[in-house]
Amino acid sequence: MNNQYLPQVFSPTWPWTTPNKLRLNEQPQTPNPVPQPTGTPTSNLQELGQLSPPEQPDSNIHCITIVGQIEGHLILPSQNKTTKYEHVIPQLVAIEQNPKISGLLIILNTVGGDVEAGLAIAEMIVSLSKPTVSLILGGGHSIGVPIAVSADHSFIAPTATMTIHPIRLNGLVIGVPQTYEYLDKMQDRVVKFVTEHSRIPQEKFRELMFRTGELARDIGTVLVGKEAVDVGLVDSEGGIEEALEKLNQLIVERQKPSKGGPIQ
Template structure:
C-alpha cells in the first residue's frame, strides 16, 4: 500500500501545475540532458516592456555555466522560437553555446529570426521544423543614432562579427549569406530574406529537418560518442 501524505502536504498534480503555472513540473532528477529554451525577444542592455515575451540574457548565461559544471549533465538541448533582439546579448549567448565542452543540439520551432540565427547554428548539430522560419537581414539600430562615421564603422564591425560567426558554425558560404541579407522585395519595408525549414537546410544554415524526437536521438548519439572519447573519470 502506498504511504499516505499528511494533510496540507499534498504534492500538486500535473494538471494543477499546468493550470497555475502554465507548465508541468520539469523532470530533471533522472535526465542527463539539460533543455534550454530561448523564446520571444532576447533582452540584453535594455529592459523590454512587460507585455513582451522575453528571454533575459542574464538568466541564460548562468544556466549554461551550471550545465557545463554539472557532472550529471552530459548534453544541452537548445530550443528556439525567437524573433531576435539585442545583437550583443544574442551573439554572446551563441558564443557560450559554441564553447561548451558537452554535446549540444539546437532545434528551431516556429522561428529563429535575426540574432536568433547565430544561436541556432552555434551547436554541434542543428534541426529545424518543416514549418519553422528564419529571417536573415542586416543589423538594425533603434533609437537615436549619431550620424558620424564612427557609428557606421561600429555597425559594420558588428555585422562582420555576426556574419563570421554564422559562416564559421554552418555550411553556408559568406557570399550566399550576404546575398540573403541584402535581398530586396521579400520583406515589407526592409531588406533581407525569410527562409522556411527546407530552404534553411538547402542553404546550409541548418543541418537537418526534424522535430523533438530526431533532436533527442541525435543528442544521445553525440553523448555516446563523447563518452568514448572523454578521459575516464571525467564523467561518471
C-alpha cells in the same frame, strides 16, 4: 374569565421549545460529506484549474528555451515576452560544471533582439565541452540565427522560419561616418560567426542578408524549413524526436574512449 380569547404566548408543554434551537445535552448534527469521484480527470486538478504535470524521470540532458525577444542591456516593456541573457549565461556555466548533465538541447522560438546579448549566448554555447543540439520551432529570426548554428548540430521544424536581415540601431543615432563603420564591424562579427559554425558560404549569407524585393519595407530573406537546410544554414530538418536522437548519439560518441594508449 375565559382564556380562549387570550393570545397563546407560552407553549403548553414543558420544557419550552423553539424552532432551530438545540435541546440541552444535544449534539449538533454534522452534514454527511459529499462523495468525491475517484479515478477521474478531475482528480488531478489543482489550484487555478491547472493540471499537475507528470513526474519527470532523471535525465542527463538539460533543455534551455530561447523564446520571445532576447533582452540586452535595456529592459524591455513588461508586455514583451523576453529571454534575459543574464539568466541564460549562469545556466550554461552550471551545465558545464554539473557532472550529471551530459548534453544540452536548445529550443528556439525567438524574434531576435539585442545583438551583443545574442552573440554572448552563442559564444557560450560554442565553448561548451558537452554535446549540444538546437531545434528551431516557430521561428529563429535575426540574432536567433547565430544561436541556432552555435550548437554541434542544428534542426529546424518543417514549418519554422528564419529571417536574415542587416542589423539596425534603435534610439538616437549620430549621423557621422563612424556610426556606419561601427554598424559594418558589428555586422561582420555576425556574418563571421554564422559562416564559421554552419555550411553556408559567406557570399551566399551576405546575398540573403541584403536581398531586396522579398520583405515588405525591409531587406533580407525569409527561409522556411528545408530551405534553411538547402542553403547550408541549418544541418537537418526535423523535430524533437530527431533532435533527442542526435543528441544521445553525440553523447555516446563523446563518451567513447579514444583509440590507442597513452603516449609516453
